[in-house]
Amino acid sequence: MANATLSHVSQERRSRWLLLAPALIVLFLAASGPLIIVVIYSFLTAGDYGGIVWSFSSDGWFSVVLQRDFFSGELMLADAHLSIFWRSLKLSFLTALITFLIGFPTAYFIATRPKRQRDIWMLLIIIPFWTNLLIRTFAILELIRAEGTINLVLLWLGIIDEPIQMLFTEFAVLTGMAYVYLPLMVLPIYASLERLDFRLIEAGYDLYATRWQVLKRVIFPLAKPGVIAGSILVFVPSLGAYVTPRVLGGGKQLMLGNLIELQFGQGRNWPLGAALSLTLLAIVMIALFIYVRAVGTEERGHG
Amino acid sequence: MDFTALGGVSITVKDNEFFTLLGPSGCGKTTLLRVIAGFEYPTSGSVHLDGMDLLSLPPYRRPVNTVFQSYALFPHMTVAENIGFGLEMLNRPKKEVRKTVDEMLDLVRMTEMADRKTSEISGGQQQRVALARALAPRPKVLLLDEPLSALDYKLRKDMQLELKRLQAETGITFIFVTHDQEEALTMSDRIAVMNAGSVRQIGPPREIYDHPAERFVADFIGxxxxxxxxxxxxxxxxxxxxxxxxxxxxxxxxxxxxxxxxxxxxxxxxxxxxxxxxxxxxxxxxxxxxxxxxxxxxxxxxxxxxxxxxxxxxxxxxxxxxxxxxxxxxxxxxxxxxxxxxxxx
Missing domain, CATH: 2.40.50.140 (Nucleic acid-binding proteins)
Incomplete structure (x- = not known):
């Protein structure tokens, strides 16, 4: 009897794995497969015209942060790479911050509209998403370039005498990324604000909390899951952004994504590109770890 | 205290009174309560408390607290944090807040639950926390918006007595809104029977029951x-x-x-x-x-x-x-x- 039950259980377990197999294979090939290839490539030698040569080399990883002086052969930090890392982190952080500062009030505004209106407002937020990223980026380009709309209007109003140089600056990249990723911040915050019981806000006012205190002590803590999700959704793709810094930053304001692309293209250094990709992955993971930890302890600190 | 609200009706609630607004749903009793609390503003009329014009004050400046129908406890705070919220917002010293919270926990017999999240306690307990939270800042008037309607019969009976006890112990004026005539009769010092936005009769429970002024009152009560x-x-x-x-x-x-x-x-x-x-x-x-x-x-x-x-x-x-x-x-x-x-x- 016990034996029969046991064999029945193991049989059920086997069929369960069998049924899961297609999903597992797809997951393995689609997620782990490419990653493993990238890891392997990062430890190989670069081919002369791109591609790789199948012999082990740590040059790829070595070049991520270090470089050999062209003349003396002296080892030194790869300043160019480090400044690109720093710029990527800084711009991604600022993008998350700006989208939060704009996105939170936007989400709150939509969540407090009558139910019927909310869908229309959400549609307006989502519509830009239907357009190609490249086209949206060029729209920003059209706005901020020297002969662009903003400069023309300012000139016409007589506020400025000559066009402001906005294109190919960090400001341009930041503007572009904040615009492109804003919906990714608004959507999750809206989702948590929409579920918010507005009687809690009345309860806050009733218990002597001013508007600011209600926002800080009641609304914000309850919207926090949405804010966390939103900032991750904005921060992660910002770090690896490629199109926006390329179009709006020109050749001067490179970000990690552009640096990686450079290695696979003109640079003809696939192992370095692979190593940089993995470095980006590591940066994202460390940043998320620190972020989630910080948010978590803050919560415990209140309790 | 003198309230004038809704359909040109005037109500005067005495100090330290258990006053009940009784009426069918949609009669305006909750609206009247929300006007007093400050969540709704009447187009005309006035609300005075101890000679203070309440309508000129935002809800967070009125010495009035509400026990909400759905309790509206803050889900991200513990029981103790909920109770202390009002005092904290009034910038009372930390020591005083802690002391009052302990007293309130004791008053509603929730001391053991102090560190629980509000989602981890039962409906009856949530009810008591909501009461403690509203009583903690010692308001001049406590507004109760059908606070017992979500409880089952037995718990409701217990809470009715509990509310009477709390009102006697704290000496705070209670304005209680209900559609349950039995609740109104057993708990109130005076009842205002409302219908369609106006007050039909005001008086002690016995007077309302024995001498209903009009058909609606006689029919609605008993x-x-x-x-x-x-x-x-x-x-x-x-x-x-x-x-x-x-x-x-x-x-x-x-x-x-x-x-x-x-x-x-x-x-x-x-x-x-x-x-x-x-x-x-x-x-x-x-x-x-x-x-x-x-x-x-x-x-x-x-x-x-x-x-x-x-x-x-x-x-x-x-x-x-x-x-x-x-x-x-x-x-x-x-x-x-x-x-x-x-x-x-």
Whole structure:
């Protein structure tokens, strides 16, 4: 009897794995497969015209942060790479911050509209998403370039005498990324604000909390899951952004994504590109770890 | 304290009073409460508290706290943090906040639950936390918006007594909103019965029950029989009696109406427990038994009195009594002197 039950259980377990197999294979090939290839490539030698040569080399990883002086052969930090890392982190952080500062009030505004209106407002937020990223980026380009709309209007109003140089600056990249990723911040915050019981806000006012205190002590803590999700959704793709810094930053304001692309293209250094990709992955993971930890302890600190 | 709100009605609530706004849903009682709390602003009128004009103050400056129907406890805070919230917002010293929170936890018997999240406690416990949270800042007036309606019957009974105890212990004025007439009668010092945005009658529970001013009040509170009669004369004003001729042709003394009513056809309200069955010849009202419903402890007799009005009587069952009455029998109804009430409308 016990034996029969046991064999029945193991049989059920086997069929369960069998049924899961297609999903597992797809997951393995689609997620782990490419990653493993990238890891392997990062430890190989670069081919002369791109591609790789199948012999082990740590040059790829070595070049991520270090470089050999062209003349003396002296080892030194790869300043160019480090400044690109720093710029990527800084711009991604600022993008998350700006989208939060704009996105939170936007989400709150939509969540407090009558139910019927909310869908229309959400549609307006989502519509830009239907357009190609490249086209949206060029729209920003059209706005901020020297002969662009903003400069023309300012000139016409007589506020400025000559066009402001906005294109190919960090400001341009930041503007572009904040615009492109804003919906990714608004959507999750809206989702948590929409579920918010507005009687809690009345309860806050009733218990002597001013508007600011209600926002800080009641609304914000309850919207926090949405804010966390939103900032991750904005921060992660910002770090690896490629199109926006390329179009709006020109050749001067490179970000990690552009640096990686450079290695696979003109640079003809696939192992370095692979190593940089993995470095980006590591940066994202460390940043998320620190972020989630910080948010978590803050919560415990209140309790 | 003097409130003027909704449909040009004026209510004055006394200090340290358990005052109930009673009425069917949609009668405006919750709106009135929200006007006092500051969540809604009337287009005209005024709300005063101790001579202070409440309407000129935002809700967070009014010395008034609310116990919400759904409790509206903050889900991201513990029980103790919820209770301390109001005091914290008033910038009271940390020590005082902690002390008051402990006192409040003790008052509502929730000390053991202090560090639980509000989602981890039962409905009855949430109710008590909501009460403690609203009482902690020692408001001048506590507003309660149907706070017991989400509780089951037994818990509701317990909480009714608990609320009375809390009101006596804290000495705070309670304004309680409910649609449950029994709740209103058992707990209140005074009741304002509301309907369609206006106050129909204000008074102590006994007065409201025994001397309903009009048909709506008589009907909404308790069970009432309405019978037609002819008003002959009012003897003395207000508390006085009135002489009426009943449908049987007999003259009787009943309670005078609360306002001026012209002689002629009127409606009498008679509570079921104020009338009893007698032989037809001895009855003030006469009629035919339409239905007999047995309830164990008592039997309800439905009698169609002459003139066509339905009259329901409760008779407490005692061995060997009233068992001979059957549907279709002619009976008489006797009414206690002054038990009937002439209605205003």
């Amino acid at each position: 069970e009432t029989n309405f019978v037609g009669a002819e008003l002959l004369e009012i003897e003395g004003e207000g508390e006085g009696f009135a002489r009426v001729r009943l449908s049987s042709g007999i003259e009787a003394h009943v309670q005078a109406p609360s306002g001026p009513v012209a002689n002629g056809p009127v409606t009498l309200a008679i509570r079921p427990e104020h009338a009893w069955l007698v032989e037809e010849a001895q009855g003030l009202l006469k009629g035919k038994v339409e239905n007999v419903v047995y309830f164990g402890t008592d039997t309800h007799f439905h009698v169609i009195v002459d003139g066509g009005d339905l009259f329901v009587l409760r008779h407490q069952n005692q061995p060997g009594q009233m068992q001979h009455l059957a549907v279709g029998d002619r009976v008489g109804l006797q009414i206690g002197r002054g038990a009937g009430q002439v209605l205003r409308d």
